Amino acid sequence: MDAVAIPGSIDETLAMLARGHYVAERSLATVVFLGLRLGRPILLEGEAGTGKTEIAKVLAASLGRKLIRLQCYEGLDVATAVYEWNYPAQMMAIRLAEAAGEHNRDRIEHDIFADRYLIRRPLLQALEPSDGGAPVLLIDEIDRADEAFEAYLLELLSDFQVTIPELGVIKAPAPPIVIVTSNRTREIHDALKRRCLYHWVGYPDAARERAILKAKAPRAPERLTGELVAFVQRLRKLDLFKSPGVAETLDWASALTELDAVSLDPAQVTDTLGVLLKYQDDIAKIQGAKASELIDAARADLKMAET
Template structure:
């Protein structure tokens, strides 16, 4: 077991160099996932940086990022591997043209195998193992989780026609979930786990500062405090860091140097994402603005 980073501090510094700020808890989870060669399951509200962590980690490791975006109805053919039926059919016709025949064993070989993200990560050949991002695993069906158990637990995939493929170097696997449904215990057992909380005001402000360098310091401070207060409202979707960044960028693009009521109203769609949330934030606007610098 080994890690390209000497300790947790080195992980934080490496991610920091790629403009991704993490606290000690997340840095520790990443360090242990690398050291123990175990998948890392990240959960948290949408927009807190789960996907960004995997992207920054791939950049910090200078290795490819292979992404599997999950959705309802996702199957093994789309996630693990698939047979190239068109090439198989063409091979059969060419063989028949030459007066030969092809057996089933001839058709189900690596020549006709199409790698999907999971198998592609498993069979990656390069100076470093890739980062495999299995994004929003909670959007996939329960049955899909079972397809990943062998891969997550043993770093292997069994293809009935060819046998078991085992990684020479286990890919760095990061799974993300927004908790739209509960994940199976068997999947959780195979992963290290970390919950990413919404960042503290100081860290949130630093993230905004880096992501929208054109914004003024007073505006950054006001947006940070406004979002923190808005998250205390009963909203369908509390604004996360993604909304904070988008809102700050919108305000900066309009030339705002500080947070004033007309600009807030014009850009409210960057903060609130449903009609009810727009109404709730608008009704509480005076109170929310009072708490800003």
Template structure:
């Protein structure tokens, strides 16, 4: 799910005061959340605790931070994690070229006071602030949203470093001392669970598992994010994706793939699914050839027939009620 540009009226909005207000806040950013996720987010905001979101890729974990920043009018600072991520990329580093220029200029001016020069070149002006340190800086609109995305891709030493940040909202720079946040940032951490995150870090966070949505919620997401999709097409797309998630596939499609598929079908001017259309467009939904080969052909036709039967039965039940 992707968030659009938020109305100016929502800028610098106060934090929600209840779970219901949190649900409304997310809905204002076109994020359809269940109550458990909204409750976890409300408590994290209310008690100044990081929120750790786990779940499969493409279920909307990252989007929570994007929508939160947009609807509250806060700056979003995103730290994309990867193997080998270090403090220089995540927190800060010194601007060595500027320091060297300052040293050369001091030497040219005949300034030989090494202690004073060292103090000058290790001042804040020479510090390059990365997302974690930027998140500790005060801002007129309020603390920013710090998104630490896909933490499971980073190495364990980086997790250990985060303990100081998430416990005391501070970073220690040896040359400058400890830099503390006046107000804690709003921190969202995500993980696709490719490895387990250490308990010490989890204890500092509130936790929520973001699962694949049920059919009704996924249909609502599709209506909000792909409003151009005809109602019949949207219902068949959701039913087909829901059926795929019950298959033994290498990578099940997430909500992001559902939206991609629906938008692709709209561009092809499709009003409903057909076996031929499914076969031609499976690459927007499934990302591994083995999965595509497993579904293409007779299996796609079988699933589509099953989906249409279920939808027809549901319509009859609604008419009977």
């Protein structure tokens, strides 16, 4: 991996993301640029499937940095997120030392709390120097972790250092590029938000969604792409329990492409609705007559956009 210099302006950031097949809004590019420039973590909130996690992957790939991912869950603790000692190996080391006639406790203690017995978990890995520059640290779905873990992150995200009692303070030579994502199943504490640059990742507009499909699902025929995007845009305006995200649009595009569709067809839409909508209430609302009505409306939208 070759390290690439961080972009020097918002336009360069936008271009860099585009090269990684990420079609970003200008406001998102601004936040990313500022995050890189000021060395601040970026907190991305938004509905599921709007490309929050993807931005970390694209950043890592286009900057030539290592991507370190920490998936959060309830009860996540220091032993799984930061570091743990390799107890079996330490026990073995003690037995061997005693067998070799070493009885000096201080000496043994010093030897077994050495770097080689330390198991590094994602957060500690992110603080270590690496060849291509500081890594990209993705803390995914922070809302799934409990408040206790969030509090632990406060120290890490402001000073980029971790204290291991037996070894001392480990400080990152260069702060990692931190992306924190949240689906808002719980409110993130203000103290954590304060340390981050915040961006709400919303649903894209029709033009941007078409560009995303072009970049991510190039095999889909153009007419299908246009109709499909107009349909999904219409769908998001309805009062659904869960509107489809960009990820669902992409899935749907690949599904319809696999089925050799060249344009939307009411029967096929009804059959494949499960790719797009994940709640039975929503599916029941759209199925059948409503679907063909939406297809007609989507086609009209498309015609309007063309003229």
